[in-house]
Amino acid sequence: MALDRLIEKIVEKQNPTVAGLDPKLAYIPDFIKDEAFSRYGKTLEGASEALLVYNKALIDALYDIVPAVKPQIAYYEMYGWQGVKAFYETVAYAKSKGMFVITDAKRNDIGTTMEAYANAHLGTTDVSGETFSAFxxxxxxxxxxxxxxxxxxxxxxxxxxxxxxxxxxxxxxxSSGELQNLSLCENDETIYLHMGNLCEQWGKALMGKYGYSGVGAVVGATYPEQLTELRQKLPNTFFLVPGYGAQGGTAKDIAGAFDANGLGAIVNSSRGIMCAWQKEQCNPEEFAMASRREAEKMKQLLTAVTGEITLPYQ
Amino acid sequence: MALDRLIEKIVEKQNPTVAGLDPKLAYIPDFIKDEAFSRYGKTLEGASEALLVYNKALIDALYDIVPAVKPQIAYYEMYGWQGVKAFYETVAYAKSKGMFVITDAKRNDIGTTMEAYANAHLGTTDVSGETFSAFxxxxxxxxxxxxxxxxxxxxxxxxxxxxxxxxxxxxxxxSSGELQNLSLCENDETIYLHMGNLCEQWGKALMGKYGYSGVGAVVGATYPEQLTELRQKLPNTFFLVPGYGAQGGTAKDIAGAFDANGLGAIVNSSRGIMCAWQKEQCNPEEFAMASRREAEKMKQLLTAVTGEITLPYQ
Incomplete structure (x- = not known):
């Protein structure tokens, strides 16, 4: 199951980090934007080209030390279908470099509509007998x-x-607690725990060989207590942990997300890694190396918490 | 506020129908697909061209009697960025014909990411001082x-x-009840009612002149009891009602969704309208006229329930 591939990459790189690719034009050095605008104008196409060039340079700088990327599709949709094309090319480039790609799209629907989303982002699309991978x-x-x-x-x-x-x-x-923290009369569980238990149930159809299923859960670094509670109560559910860094979560906050093998979670950093060159105030030409330095720092902080990350059952 | 424009169109056409544009290749007559494939091959581009040609013909056949369309973006995303381009062109074409366009994308995220989605689908995108409308x-x-x-x-x-x-x-x-029908300890409300009450609260910032806010609610035709309950408890929340027709909801089932003026809800039909030519087994060349006949039938069934639809406060 697919999270097994993610787990193996985390162990191989000894790094439970996923680099969020949520590019804004404001994050991108001027020399990249100037080049893209000179070719395509200050247009949706020009902006999308700048995003893609920026992303590829980041992927080149990260792929040997970071196991996964998580492009957030909203930041591409805002540039129209041209941006969605840059999203497609970003996913393909990251995969070509061996990275595990988590598309952050929070899609939801039912029946054949959800099937269309699943085929769009994970599966294949049939066109009168010809098969394509949309994203x-x-x-x-x-x-x-x-x-x-x-x-x-x-x-x-x-x-x-x-x-x-x-x-x-x-x-x-x-405001995640407005709904998620409320308690259910039926079983006295919070909504988030109920949803977590549903993940455990759904995951039975996708169990992997390392004890985690293909149905993971998003649990924020900003709620350390719940992260610890959920790790204990959801033994087969792997966590994707946003909220580290810019949103305030620290390595200490996410300690409870990991199991005894240092597995059980992958921690996302978007702005921290993408905007490292601005924080460092380094030469903009060196933006990708600044991102790599930031990713190395994050890896050290996280592995100080996890210790050596090992595969179970070996 | 925007739902005022929708309400005015419903009253003008005396029709609380929204036509779902959820095109599948299987719905599209062969002559359209053959033409598209002969130009672009059996590719994502060829499929997207077929969707667009089909949609435009449906819009041409419907725009003077149906106030709104609801393209479901999943059916475009499955054809990649090429499909998303056809989605963009579908939205633009429907708007050019004066239709109110509801993008069914069920997007969700937080902060600047949700802002990116909102700008993508409803607002504008800035590219270094130039302004574009992405969708x-x-x-x-x-x-x-x-x-x-x-x-x-x-x-x-x-x-x-x-x-x-x-x-x-x-x-x-x-399975909508798995989560939505559970009751909250805090106030003994079901989750769906709690979410409905949040809509009433959020809607205060977008109140329109006909008593309905810009924060509507999706409530399924397949749950007539809840539809009636929610209409009574959420006086300022306009409903988008899916599940009519193919999913089993009838005009009688949705009677409770409307207020005394025949307003309060717009009812979606996707497959019913889109596939009318297959159900009628008419000449495929006349597919769009079959859709129009089906839309007229639906209008009659719905207005038999609503009676004359009138603007309040006149």
């Missing part, structure tokens, strides 16, 4: 508000394609 | 699992752009 990521973030009807199609595609998903459980934002 | 719909469906942080950015863009949203409240699918 082709390794895992997709999804929102479980619609229940099993919204998850089963992703399970089906994942069984076929060796891919996986991360379901929103306890998100990193300040 | 430019009139309303967007969203998922509220993340709380206010995921809704506020859509409110902000909607205030600026005169647009609106529909939040998932009680969805039409069989």
């Amino acid at each position: 082709g990521a390794d895992a997709l973030t999804v929102n479980g508000y619609l229940g099993t009807d919204g998850i089963q199609p992703v399970i089906n595609v994942s069984q076929k394609m060796d891919t996986g998903m991360f379901v929103l459980v306890k998100t990193s934002n300040p | 430019g719909a009139d309303a967007l469906t969203v998922n509220g699992y993340l709380g206010t942080d995921g809704i506020q950015p859509v409110i902000n863009v909607s205030q600026k752009m005169d647009t609106g949203m529909f939040v998932l409240v009680k969805t039409s699918n069989p």
Whole structure:
């Protein structure tokens, strides 16, 4: 199952980091934008070209030390279909470098519509007998508000394609508790725990060989207590942890997300890694090397918490 | 506020129908596909061209009697960025014909990421001082699992752009109750009612002149009891009602969704309208006229329930 591939990459690189590729024009050095605008104008196409050139340089600088990237599709959709094309090319480039790609799209729907999303992002599309990969990521973030009807199609595609998903459980934002922290009369569980338990259930159809299923959960670094609680209660659910760095989560905050092997979670950093050159105030030409330095620093902080990361059952 | 524009179009056409544009290749007559494949091959581009030609013909056949269309973006994403381009062109064409466009994308995220989605689908995108409309719909469906942080950015863009949203409240699918029907200890409300009450609260920032806000709710035709309950408890929340027709909902089932003026809801039909030519077994060349006949039939069934639809406060 697909999260096995992610787990193996984490162990190989000894690094539970996923680099978020959420590019904004403001993050991109002027020399890249100037070049893109000179070719395509100050247009959606020009902006998309700048995003792609920037992303490729970051991937080149990171792929041997960071196991995974997580492009957030909203930052590409805002540049129209031209941006979505840059998204497609970013996913393909990261995969060509051996990175595990988690498309952060939080898709949700039911039945054949959810099947269309699952095929778009993880599976294949049939055109009168010809088969294409529309976006082709390794895992997709999804929102479980619609229940099993919204998850089963992703399970089906994942069984076929060796891919996986991360379901929103306890998100990193300040207002996540408005709904997620409320308690259910039926079983006295919080909504986030109920959603987590659903992940455990759904995951049975996608169990991997390292004890984790292909149905992971999104749990924010900004809620250390819940992260620890959920790690204990959801033994087969791998966590994608946003909210580290810019949103305030520290390496100490996410200590509870890991199991005894240093597995169980991958921690996302977007702005921290992408904007390292601005924080360092280094030569903009060296932006990618600044990102690599930041990723190395993050790896050290995280592995100080996890210790050596090892595969179980060996 | 944007739903005022929708309400005015519903009254003008005396028709509370939104035509779902969820095109599958299997729905499209061969002569359209053959033409598209002969130009672009059996490729993602060829499929996308077929979708677009089909959609435009449907819009041409419907725009004077149906007030709104609801393209479901999953069916375009599955054809890659090429499909997303056809989606963009579909939205633009429907708007050029005066239709109100609801993008069904169920987007959800937080902060600047949700702002990117809101700008992508409802607002504008800045490229170093130049302004573009990436997709430019009139309303967007969203998922509220993340709380206010995921809704506020859509409110902000909607205030600026005169647009609106529909939040998932009680969805039409069989498993929607797994989460949505559970009761909260805090207030003994079901989750769907709690989400509906949040819509009422969020809507205060987008109140329109006909008593409905720019924060609508998605409530399925397949749950008539909840539809009636929510209509009574959410007086300022306009409903987008999926699940009519192919999913089993009838005109009688959705009677409770309307207020005394025949307003309060717009009912979606996708397959029913799109595949009318297959059901009629008519000449495939006349597919668009078959869709128009089906839309007229649906209008009659719905207005038999609503009676004359009138603007309040006149």
